[in-house]
Amino acid sequence: MKRAFTSPGGRAGLFLAGVILCAVAFWTGLITLSQWDNLWVSGSYTDSYSISRVVQFYDYYAGEIVGLLLQEKWDGKLSYTDRKRLENLKSMLAPENTNYRVEIHAQDGTPLYTNLPEGTSMDSVSAVALWEQTLTRGEELHESDYTVYDESSDRSGLMIYLADGTYVFSDPADFVGQYNGYGYRGDGEGQGWSGGYRQAMDSRVETVPFTIQSGVQWPLAADDYFRSDFANYQIFQTYLPAISGTAVVTLLCALWCLWALCRSAGYRRGEERIHLSFQDRIPLDLYLLLVGLLLSLLLSGGDSITYSINQAAPRLTPFVGLGIFTLTGSVLFLSVTQTLAVRWKAGHMFRNTLIWRLCRWLGRVIGEAAANWSVTKRPVKTFLLYLLGTAITTPTVVLVPIYQGYVLWRLCRWVRQWRAIREGTERIVGGEPDYKIDTDGMYRDLREHAGQLNDLGAAIGSAVEERLKSERFKAELITNVSHDLKTPLTSIINYVDLLKKVDIQDPKAREYIAVLDRKSQRLKKLTEDLVEASKASTGSLTVVREKMGFTQLLDQALGEYQEKFEKSGLTPVLTTTDHELYVEADGRHLWRIIDNLLGNCVKYALPGTRVYLDVRSWEGSVVLSVKNISRDPLNIPAEQLMERFVRGDVSRTTEGSGLGLSIARSLTELQGGAFRLDIDGDLFKAVVTFPEYREPEALEKPQTEQP
Numbered sequence: 001m002k003r004a005f006t007s008p009g010g011r012a013g014l015f016l017a018g019v020i021l022c023a024v025a026f027w028t029g030l031i032t033l034s035q036w037d038n039l040w041v042s043g044s045y046t047d048s049y050s051i052s053r054v055v056q057f058y059d060y061y062a063g064e065i066v067g068l069l070l071q072e073k074w075d076g077k078l079s080y081t082d083r084k085r086l087e088n089l090k091s092m093l094a095p096e097n098t099n100y101r102v103e104i105h106a107q108d109g110t111p112l113y114t115n116l117p118e119g120t121s122m123d124s125v126s127a128v129a130l131w132e133q134t135l136t137r138g139e140e141l142h143e144s145d146y147t148v149y150d151e152s153s154d155r156s157g158l159m160i161y162l163a164d165g166t167y168v169f170s171d172p173a174d175f176v177g178q179y180n181g182y183g184y185r186g187d188g189e190g191q192g193w194s195g196g197y198r199q200a201m202d203s204r205v206e207t208v209p210f211t212i213q214s215g216v217q218w219p220l221a222a223d224d225y226f227r228s229d230f231a232n233y234q235i236f237q238t239y240l241p242a243i244s245g246t247a248v249v250t251l252l253c254a255l256w257c258l259w260a261l262c263r264s265a266g267y268r269r270g271e272e273r274i275h276l277s278f279q280d281r282i283p284l285d286l287y288l289l290l291v292g293l294l295l296s297l298l299l300s301g302g303d304s305i306t307y308s309i310n311q312a313a314p315r316l317t318p319f320v321g322l323g324i325f326t327l328t329g330s331v332l333f334l335s336v337t338q339t340l341a342v343r344w345k346a347g348h349m350f351r352n353t354l355i356w357r358l359c360r361w362l363g364r365v366i367g368e369a370a371a372n373w374s375v376t377k378r379p380v381k382t383f384l385l386y387l388l389g390t391a392i393t394t395p396t397v398v399l400v401p402i403y404q405g406y407v408l409w410r411l412c413r414w415v416r417q418w419r420a421i422r423e424g425t426e427r428i429v430g431g432e433p434d435y436k437i438d439t440d441g442m443y444r445d446l447r448e449h450a451g452q453l454n455d456l457g458a459a460i461g462s463a464v465e466e467r468l469k470s471e472r473f474k475a476e477l478i479t480n481v482s483h484d485l486k487t488p489l490t491s492i493i494n495y496v497d498l499l500k501k502v503d504i505q506d507p508k509a510r511e512y513i514a515v516l517d518r519k520s521q522r523l524k525k526l527t528e529d530l531v532e533a534s535k536a537s538t539g540s541l542t543v544v545r546e547k548m549g550f551t552q553l554l555d556q557a558l559g560e561y562q563e564k565f566e567k568s569g570l571t572p573v574l575t576t577t578d579h580e581l582y583v584e585a586d587g588r589h590l591w592r593i594i595d596n597l598l599g600n601c602v603k604y605a606l607p608g609t610r611v612y613l614d615v616r617s618w619e620g621s622v623v624l625s626v627k628n629i630s631r632d633p634l635n636i637p638a639e640q641l642m643e644r645f646v647r648g649d650v651s652r653t654t655e656g657s658g659l660g661l662s663i664a665r666s667l668t669e670l671q672g673g674a675f676r677l678d679i680d681g682d683l684f685k686a687v688v689t690f691p692e693y694r695e696p697e698a699l700e701k702p703q704t705e706q707p
Contacts, residue, residue: 006269011261015334018257022330023323025254028247035240046126046218050233054225055129058093058100059214065089066104066112070208090115095217098224101125102214112210125215261334262341279335280342285353287339291332298328378445417446425453433461489527493520543670545584547693550622551576551615553587557594558613561602569607570628576615581622582693589667590690596664597626597686606631606682617692624688634679661686 035050045051068086072078078086093100095117103114103122122128220227266274279287343349350356369376386407393399424437435457437450496517504510558572565572583590601611605628612627665675668688678685 006264006267011264014257014260014264015338018254018261018334019327019330021250021254021257022333023326025247025250026326026330027322028243028250032240032244032247045230045233046216048233050229051216051226052129054229055100055214055216057225058098058102059129059212061089061093062102062104062113062212062214065093066210069113095222097222099217099220099222099226100214100224101217102212104210104212107209107211122213122215124217126218128213128215130211130213258334258337261338265338266342266345274342274346276342276346277339280339280346281352283352283354283357284340284343284349285355288336291336295329295332298325414443414446417442421446421450421453424450428453428457428460433457433464489520489524492516493524496520543586543589545586545671547582548585548587548590550581550583550590550624550690552580553590554594554613554615554624557591557598561598564602565611568602568605569609570601570605571610572613573610574613574615577617581615581617583622583690584693585671585673585690589671593664593667593688594624596661597688600661600686601626601628604631604684605629620692620694621689622692626686626688628684630682630684634682634684664688 065086068078068082068089071082072086091097093102093115095101095115098115101116101122103116104112106112116122216226220230266276266280268275282290340349343352389403389407393403421437424435427435436454439447439450439454442450496513499513500517504513554574554576558574561572605611609629612625614623614625614627616623616625661677664686668675668690671690673688673690675689676687678687
């Protein structure tokens with residue numbers, strides 16, 4: 001099914017349009033809702049909701065004037081601050097300063113306050129509202145008075161605390177506020193105090209009910225809040241229909257953009273599968289938390305943003321600031337909605353949450369604990385028994401150290417037995433498979449574990465013995481077979497020598513004799529190598545270590561291989577120290593190692609290249625490294641190349657047997673040395689290390705660089 005807005009550009013344009021439409025719909029809708037009552041008024045300001053809000057604003061100050069007047073009556077005077085406050089309030093509500101008109105009477109008809117000009121009455125005032133209020137005077141009304149629930153009367157009310165800690169109770173809906181120790185409340189129905197309140201009152205509380213009748217003088221004469229509100233009202237009445245229409249249109253368009261974004265979210269052009277973006281992979285609860293933190297930071301930094309805008313463009317401050325907040329909120333709203341749509345389509349709306357992952361982890365832990373209950377039930381039961389014993393012995397006080405000491409002794413005993421098992425395991429693994437762990441007096445679990453380790457040691461010993469027997473059998477088999485091959489092979493070689501001495505004129509016959517000679521010699525060499533490899537791997541060869549000049553021996557070998565190197569097109573490059581390096585080795589075996597390495601270069605090195613031989617002294621050892629470029633690709637691991645009958649020539653067209661490197665390694669290790677191969681592409685490197693021979697009185701020579 002073809003979907004629109006799947007391209008990055010189309011989706012970005014749709015997202016931008018949705019952000020703008022959401023912002024416009026938000027503010028036009030907010031303005032429409034704030035003027036909802038005025039939307040249906042036919043133009044009369046005195047009948048509008050706006051004028052009622054302004055009247056209520058002034059009613060608060062009128063009530064405050066009455067409170068100050070009654071306080072002056074009760075106390076006989078006012079403080080300097082209260083007196084100035086009363087003067088300011090009377091000046092603000094003076095007829096020449098406001099269009100607000102008010103008349104306040106006590107319940108007995110005594111006038112308390114009015115700002116009506118002389119000769120006028122409330123009959124000439126518009127938008128008149130009438131309501132009652134009661135002022136309560138106690139010895140002390142605290143700031144900590146709060147609303148509670150009274151079980152006796154099954155209703156909520158206001159706890160008004162007095163100086164001695166007692167309180168009176170009133171309906172919270174009637175309570176307006178308190179001023180300087182005098183609380184007052186409004187009673188919209190004129191019912192006075194409720195019965196519960198009267199029962200709680202005593203002689204320390206005095207109440208004064210009064211009636212407030214207020215409105216606005218029309219037409220407006222004074223320049224006050226009514227005039228500015230009337231101007232705004234006229235503006236709203238003029239543009240409110242257009243604003244409301246814009247709100248409806250932009251809301252519908254924003255909903256369409258939201259629907260289109262949700263429908264195309266997660267898809268790409270020409271593909272039907274869902275693609276998750278970076279924000280879609282964030283756990284949902286973490287994503288919502290980050291969005292909430294971003295909104296909180298934006299709101300907390302609103303003052304700083306507004307101040308910065310005000311410094312640059314004072315007149316644009318409210319518009320720019322609100323625009324930034326609205327656009328940011330729209331972006332976050334659309335982003336959250338879009339990622340929710342993608343997550344729903346992908347089917348991991350709730351699975352990709354931290355809470356889900358935590359629950360899965362807890363479920364897995366509980367499941368594993370239940371599955372392994374046969375293993376964990378004993379320590380759990382032991383721990384519960386320990387807690388039970390502690391709870392029983394704690395009240396006695398005397399038994400606490402005895403019980404805890406017993407538990408500590410049991411733990412120490414368990415630790416000692418476990419240490420014995422660990423030491424026995426180390427000895428078995430370290431090469432003593434016949435070692436037996438003493439299981440007498442052990443706890444049952446540890447005794448079973450130790451018995452299994454003893455059985456394992458016995459099994460290892462049997463396996464090692466069988467392996468050694470098998471190695472000996474193979475070595476004996478190779479030796480016997482090689483010896484059995486030597487007798488007919490010697491006869492073949494002798495008869496070939498006799499044929500070579502006969503004067504044979506046929507060239508084909510001479511060629512056949514040459515092939516027989518070459519192949520018989522190769523078979524003889526292979527048989528000798530096989531016997532030597534078998535003896536070297538089993539350690540059957542006799543090794544006589546003595547002082548050997550390693551550099552001199554290497555020079556001699558290079559001299560003997562010079563003709564072979566020239567025939568193969570190889571150039572040896574020897575790098576050594578300026579003094580002789582001596583090693584502790586068997587001369588015959590050492591010569592065979594060097595011979596095998598040089599022979600390996602002749603057989604497998606790329607013609608026309610160099611063979612590098614480096615001899616160095618390093619940390620008490622003499623190190624020989626032989627490097628050459630292989631003629632054939634070396635696509636096998638170095639360890640595999642040192643195994644028997646493995647050759648670098650996969651086609652096996654050369655005369656090698658695949659035993660040279662294996663024999664060299666076995667002979668090196670037999671003399672206490674180390675043999676290592678490194679392969680890097682076609683670069684072949686063999687490193688042989690032998691202990692350096694040092695005279696007892698010889699001084700330490702400086703170390704050279706590591707090869």
